[in-house]
Amino acid sequence: MIFQYRSVIVATTCRILAPFLHLYSLYVIMHGHTSPGGGFQGGVIMGASFILLVISLGREEALRRMTQKANDFFSSLGVFIYGGIGLACLLLGANYLDYGVLPFPGATPVKARYLGMLVIEIGIGISVMAIMVSIFLNLLGPETSSEEADGIHR
Amino acid sequence: MKVFAFVASMLMGALLIYSTEDMPSWGDPNSPASRHVSPRYLERSVEETGTPNVVTSVLADYRGYDTLGETTVIFSAGMACILLLRRRRG
Numbered sequence A: 001m002i003f004q005y006r007s008v009i010v011a012t013t014c015r016i017l018a019p020f021l022h023l024y025s026l027y028v029i030m031h032g033h034t035s036p037g038g039g040f041q042g043g044v045i046m047g048a049s050f051i052l053l054v055i056s057l058g059r060e061e062a063l064r065r066m067t068q069k070a071n072d073f074f075s076s077l078g079v080f081i082y083g084g085i086g087l088a089c090l091l092l093g094a095n096y097l098d099y100g101v102l103p104f105p106g107a108t109p110v111k112a113r114y115l116g117m118l119v120i121e122i123g124i125g126i127s128v129m130a131i132m133v134s135i136f137l138n139l140l141g142p143e144t145s146s147e148e149a150d151g152i153h154r
Numbered sequence B: 001m002k003v004f005a006f007v008a009s010m011l012m013g014a015l016l017i018y019s020t021e022d023m024p025s026w027g028d029p030n031s032p033a034s035r036h037v038s039p040r041y042l043e044r045s046v047e048e049t050g051t052p053n054v055v056t057s058v059l060a061d062y063r064g065y066d067t068l069g070e071t072t073v074i075f076s077a078g079m080a081c082i083l084l085l086r087r088r089r090g
Helices: A008-033 A039-057 A059-065 A068-091 A109-140 A145-150 B002-022 B038-049 B054-062 B064-085
Strands: none
Touching: A008 A039, A008 A109, A008 B054, A039 A059, A039 A109, A059 A109, A068 A109, A068 B064, A109 B038, A109 B054, A109 B064, B038 B054, B054 B064
């Protein structure tokens, strides 16, 4: 994936396309309850949008949008949300991951289950997105200093 | 020794294939897997979880603990790639 020159058309088109990918991934996550989708699928689409930016803009510019430190933070945040919801249910007196007792404002136990599922789907989406980007960036390998000096970006 | 290992693994595979004849046939509605909890999940998903999509409700509510294990597997795969492949510059 070494390219000697930057193509303006490709870079601009991918930069225009990325927000629509984000929006579609959020749509897929939020509508996991009524249509095919859910956390894993939406997370993969969101990760694919960042990978598109890395492919088209080069590694340095894409990492300016989301740093590697933030990526590592997001990958653990998703699992933390999931486990945290389960622990919150445990602290409120019910079984682990029993969403019926969560104190969402003005919700019956059935609606609380619905909203609890939504929260953990969001957590799954965040974690899957971060892990996909992280594995991709690790498989790219390090950016050697000789390539950077030549102006070639991996 | 290698011949013995090869023969032993072939025998084991043959035994496993032979034992699949006793399993219920493909898509059997009277199998224990589709009589025990599946009708309950299909019939009472909407009234217990308010979710028309039964796949999501089974994955995130009835079997939420397995999905937690799945997310942990994804996380540990990412951690393994970071530990093995990440290098400093130069």
